[in-house]
Amino acid sequence: MATQLQRPRPQPQVEDVRSAKPYLFSRSPLKTVARRIASIAALAAIDLGGLVIGVYGALALRSLVRDPKPILWNLLWQHETDWLPFLVLLLLLVFSRNGLYGPRELREGAGRIVPSVVLVAALSLAFAIGTGQHFTTFGLYVVAAILVALLISVFRWSYETMTGTLMRSYGIRRRALLVGEPEQVARLRESLGASRGGIDYEFAGAVAPGPELHEELALQRLDELIVADSGLDERELLEIVEAAHRRAVKVRVAPRTTELLVERGEYVPGQGVPLFELRPPILAGTDWALKRTFDVVVSAAVVVLGSPLWLLIAVAIKLGSRGPVFYADPRIGLGEHQFRMLKFRTMVAGAAREQERLEPANEASGALFKIRDDPRVTSVGRVLRRFSIDEVPNVINVLRGEMSLVGPRPLPVRDHRLLAPWHRRRSNVLPGMTGLWQIAGRSNLPFDDLVRLDFYYLENWSLWLDITILVKTVPAVLARRGAY
Incomplete structure (x- = not known):
């Protein structure tokens, strides 16, 4: 009896990415190179456009303030054109060094753009002073840096939004x-x-x-x-x-949880076996001083500039229901010590006493309590919670040294008691008003994944990461992604 041979299914072309073959001779090189060159060229053009317009705008503002006469637009560049090539080169080098021309999924937004522009302004000012340039005002550098950072951030956001829409429309994934x-x-x-x-x-x-x-x-x-x-x-x-x-x-x-916990391993040379000293994930020394200074400056500005809005909110809360304007919520903070976190009151008076009755309706997993349509929330409270405005008084806790602007979110006493032992390492730093929870899915994620985000933050902290999280918190709040 003849045996019918089965035809083997076609196999995709096999390519070993570890091959020493030059990249230009690997699969689809021209398409990949062209796409990367086009992306870098577009971003560089956007950045240079923001630089030129921002500097020109700063010059125009200076001209209006110093001599409120019709601006001779063509004369604004007479001296500055000599500096423009230097500024262009400096901006491209700093942006490249900070990864702003990297692949789409790796480059950051305003959280990295703002400090990069500030660095360019500082370096150009230092160079000007060192070369004996004459100055009529140093304010030009400040205004120019603000305008350039704002314009580049807006231009890049528009570019990312437009190209993202095009990629989705063409089915690129x-x-x-x-x-x-x-x-x-x-x-x-x-x-x-x-x-x-x-x-x-x-x-x-x-x-x-x-x-x-x-x-x-x-x-x-x-x-x-x-x-x-x-x-x-x-x-x-x-x-x-x-x-x-x-x-x-x-x-x-x-990564596994254990890998997140040993991220700060320090190599200690040994005689036969390499050893790693595990250091606790805390912020100390210059890192702590830098973060604390940033927290105090920004929080003080929020209190001063936001005081008129705070007054209007206080009046609305008083008119909406009986009770105090602020609610001091017991939370667990640094070193697992309890403190009272200030919030605008969004629930009826005595709401905490009703939580035990509502436990069966809890919608969150793990050590969290959350009800989407909590019956204890007032009508004014719903509006405040919709935009997370109720959390703004946390800046008072930041000024007191009980919280930070960015960090692991402080848990209520009830939730903290349900933590597993490995969860408690998140209390090694000051809790934050916002954090990776808020921008990475927030409380819609399983609790273990939320704690892993806390560990990632502790191990990878930088001032730029804090700025990035603060900037990304705004769209996360407006999108109503599972606020906690």
Whole structure:
């Protein structure tokens, strides 16, 4: 009897990304290079446009203030044109050094643009002083820096929005395969969301480590593997990386909690075995001084500039329901010590006594209590909560040294009692008014993932990260993404 031979399914072209083959001879090089060059050129043109318009605007304002006569626009550049090439080069170098021309998912927005422009202004001023330039006013540098930072931020935001819309309309997206046990993959899928860095994801399925993974790699054209690393031993993980890299597929691994906790490992040379000294994830020394100074300056400005609005809110709360204007909410802060966090009152008087009755209606997971339509919230309170205005008095706690502008969100006493031991390391720093919870899905994420975000923040803190989180909090609040 003749045996019918089965035709093998076609296999995608295999390419090993570790190959020493020059990039220009690898797959689709011209398309990739052209796309990156076009992106960098567009961003550079946007930045230079913001620089020129911002500096020109600062010169025009100076001319109006000093001599309120019709501006001779063509004469504004007579001296400054000599400086413009230097400013252009300096801006491009600083922006490049700060990663603002990196891939779409890696470059940051206003949180990195503002300090970069400030650095350019400071360097240009220092150079001018060092070369003996004559100054009539130093205010030009301040005004120019503000205008340039504002314009570049707006221009870049418009560019990212427009290109993101075009990519979605043309169906450009990343194909990713999730790898892990079903429970881990489900949690990872919920945490990832539908996009990252403005690029939509198409999830091609989920598989467990093993033969099925190798089959999916062979049959599908993928861009990434996203691996839930919990429970994998080193051999399994290396096999996954080996199989993916042989097909030019990137591998991204969701870190385990233990990896987040030892991020600050310090290498200590040993005689036979390398050792790592684990340091607690705290902010100390110059980091603490810089963060504290930033907190005090910004909080004081919020109190002074916002006092008229605070008065109007106080009147609305008083007219809306009986009770005090402020509510001192017991929270757990630095070192697991209790403090009273100030908020505008949004609930009826005595609302805390009713929480036990409402526990069965709790919609949050883990050590959180949250009800979307809480019956204790007043009509004025709903408006304040809609835009998180009720949290603004937290700046008083910041000035007292009980909180920071950015940090792990302080938990109520009830929630803190439900924490697992590994969760409590988040109390090693001052709690914050906002944090990664607020900009990365907020309380819609499982509680363990929220704590992992806290650990990531502790290990990767910088002033620019704080500024970025503050800037991104505004659209997160307006989008009403699960405020807590």
